[in-house]
Amino acid sequence: MALPKKLKNFAMFGDGESWVGEIPSVTLPKITKKTEEYRAGGMHGPVEIDLGHEKLELGIKAGGLKTQLIAMLGSQTVGANIFRFAGAYQDEATGQVTAAEVVIRGRLREWNPNEAKAGEDNDHEFTIAASYYKLTVNAQELLEIDVPGMVFRVGGTDHYDTIRAAIGMAFGVN
Template identity: 45%
Template sequence: MALPRKLKNMNLFNDAESLVGEVAECTLPKIGRNMENFRGGGMNGPVAIDQGMSDDSIDFEWKVGGLNLTSIRQYGITSASGVLLRFAGAYQQDDTGAITAVEAVLRGRHEEIDMGTQKPGDDTEQTIKTKWTYYKLTVDGKVEVEIDVLAMKEIVNGVDRLEGQRKACGL
């Protein structure tokens, strides 16, 4: 029997600025597909046709305590990949004590900055929703997923799933 790897600690970097002591939580991106059912003649049921990434796949949400001016100053940045974020997490397996390093690197821009409720003496928190164009998930130094929407790259476990499409399109 093995116990699961659990997040024991983390940090978030915004354009290389460490948010240690400020970052409260991160919701790493979902990896989702947009599937459309197709049923043609001679088929006794539908087949889900892959139409690429789902719309909510490009979301990264994170929270910081207090007031974070860096994210506010990035709001409205014109480049679709103008903000660089890096999540670094330490996951530990309690039966063995082994640590697994997880890193997520994202480039994008902020869609929304929620300043939350402001009340003297209460905890204050900002929630930032970032839409990404680039995402790389690395576990213990091995790149598991790398997606570059603008460059039409989608690499999973070392296999570029869009290589054939880029070649067919002359890219």
């Protein structure tokens, strides 16, 4: 019998600093391929043409005032800050734990301090516009997206290497 692997706990880090105990939830980037419908004469129906992917965003909910995140509003480059999510997923059938790590580079785009009420919890929400995303599970790289470097690597295969070469971007990347 198979059961799902469930997130049992996680740690969040920003620019190398541990935020353990300060971040109650994280919304990891949604990976969405950007496609366009195409149909021409002689085709029975439309197909979806791959045009890259949609923008990547990381959502972080802080358990209160988090000045290090607020200070990131001053970041001037697309990959100014580094965020790391380390999650422990446990298989409910076997008890085996799987390590999942997401590394993101980006810059803070939005800070929402939400409603403040005396004597009540006040979470602050942050949105990071990501320019780099890498997912590693049990030390195996599953997905790497480097937007400025034009890298889209899935399972170790770089799907844009020939495109980079064709347009003169055949230099070494990450």
